Amino acid sequence: MKPWVGVTVHMDEGKEDDLYPHHPLLYVERDYIQALEEHDMNPVLIPVLSNAGNVPDYLEKLDGLIMTGGGYLNLSKPLSASTRLRETGSKRFAFEEQFLKAAVESGMPVLGVCRGMQMINEVFGGNLQNLKNNDHHQEVKGLEGSLPVHGLELDSSSYLANIIGNKPLQVNSRHRQVISQTGKGLKPVAWSKDDQLIEAIESVEDRWLIGLQFHPEQLYKKEQRWSLLFQPFKDAALAYRNSQV
Known part of the structure; x- marks a missing residue:
């Protein structure tokens, strides 16, 4: 039996510096979809809706949730002075905030990736800061995302380390903001080796809520330890489904 996993999508307004000018889009990178398929899960794209009142109807059909990263970004364009997601992508944030809160309250397993981790942190009251340079966005250097x-340094006592092991490993990096303060009920559990920036967070309570600043959906084919993350996520989604019967 395969669990049904919601996958959030990016929203833009079709502005001149968006992916397809004059064509407002909802979209997501296929890596998320392929990772779920290859780990025996059914992905379901969750559109950004103007009416958050429909959130319960969507959640009834889901067993797990992936909070995805951001969309197309002109890397030559300076970052906004604001470090708050609710101010730099307000419509997407408003919808995902309601969706995330409802999913966590229900006990549904949630995995946040890149912007998705930052989203979890901000919704729970945490803060972000802009990085002074682009050292943590490898595409600026022309390096593909799967490299x-x-x-990565892991807290050996964390649930994440329990899942994938605590041996040293390398991760990818596609972000220009970083968590400066973790939200209520969350704790940092992994850091970048050289500069100790927060690379993963998880719930301090007994719930499946993990955020990763990097992209495991692009890493698991070359680093099989990341498949060890998707398997317990699937198991948690099936357990959640059974608990709702």
Whole structure:
């Protein structure tokens, strides 16, 4: 039996510096979809809706949730002075905030990736800061997203380390903001080796809520330890489904 996993999508307004000018889009990178399929899960794209009142109807049909990263970004364009997601992508944030809160309250397993991790952190009251340079966005250097570029240090007592092991490993990096303060009920459990920036968070309570600043959906084919993350996520989704019967 395969669980049904919701996958959030990026929203733009079709502005001149968006992916397809004059064509407002909802979209997501296929890596998320392929990772779920290859780990025996059924992905379901969750559109950004103007009416958050429909959130319960969607959640009834889902067993798990993936909070995805951001969309197309002109890397030559300076970052906004604001570090708050609710101010730099307000419509997407408003919808995902309601969706995330409802999913967590229900006990549904949630995995946040890149912007998705930052989303979890901000919704729970945490803060972000802009990085002073682009050292943590490898595409600025012309490096493909599936290429690991820096070391990761794990808290050996964390659930994440329990899942994938605590041996040294390398991860990819596609972000220009980083968590400066974790939200209520969350704790940092992994850091970039060289500069100790927060690379993963998880719930301090007994719930399946994990955020990763990097992209495991692009890493598991070359680093099989990341498949160890998707398997317990699937198991948690099936357990959640059974608990709702």
